[in-house]
Amino acid sequence: MNSQHRGMGERSSLPRPFQKLLNKEGSSYIDLIIKTLVVITLMATVISFLGVFTTYLNLNHMCRRVVRVVELEGQIAEPVYDVFNRLKQQTGLSPEMTIEDVAYCDEQNQKIQLRDTFTITMTYSYAFTLFRPSFTDPIQIQIPMRVSITGMSEKYWKLPE
């Protein structure tokens, strides 16, 4: 009984808005609000991070498709850039493409001989938005992405000797 009386005395000395915080009888209402907020924040974080993975998967898909076209064409030519530009439009990404580790059998026309390998690298910087304040530009983190796939020409070029 004494302790209860002491407790009531302490509570009454605090300003009214803080009295609820020290109330040990408790209502699950505030607890539930805090838990709901935490869950919503977590879900929002997970959903916003999904965008990063989706972008990476799209970049990987783009690179794979372009590599396949080069494999079939055996040449870095118009059809390769056509597919690349079409994929850029479809995915909404604008990565940079570089062709490395390649030995052309015809340097001028960029022909790759049958079974010669090449590597296509695509780099992209994904802007991950942290906050979008109304009074200024959004605060973003740039996440660099890099996909590198090696292919092999399937076209036999019969070159003049």
Add this chain to the structure above:
Amino acid sequence: MGHFHRMMNNRKGDVFLFILILVFFILTLAVILSEYFRIESLYQQAEYVIQRGVNSSVEYAMRDDYRRDGYSLMDSALAEETLYAYFYENMGLDSELNKYAGNQWVYQLEVDRIDATDSPPCLTLTGALKTRSVFNFLSGTIRLPFTISSVNIRIEEGGSHD
């Protein structure tokens, strides 16, 4: 042992045993799923690489001297030879068609049959990919059969350079 015996005979019930069984099932399921996706990915990669080999063998063995006259013909013996050269040189398989990643064995390519026809120029490889999994103690070596085929009927190009 005594503790286990007591626990099993305890009629009041204990959640500990239930949790153990649940964890075991969840772990087993996770391992089965990850193993399935690992093998599926390995199979797709190998199939892709083999398909590329079959395509390039047909392409290499095409007889351009006939192509310019409008005929599509292939040197089937050369196609087979080129395919085996691809296995050894490009896929990095050893004489028994084993694939190693470093020192670790990954899979073995089992060639059942190679069907090559001159006209229409077609090369079909029938075989299986033999690999191991963490569940070898149940099933032994896993055998993943495949049939990969490539046909070349293009006649509008080639043979122009004499």
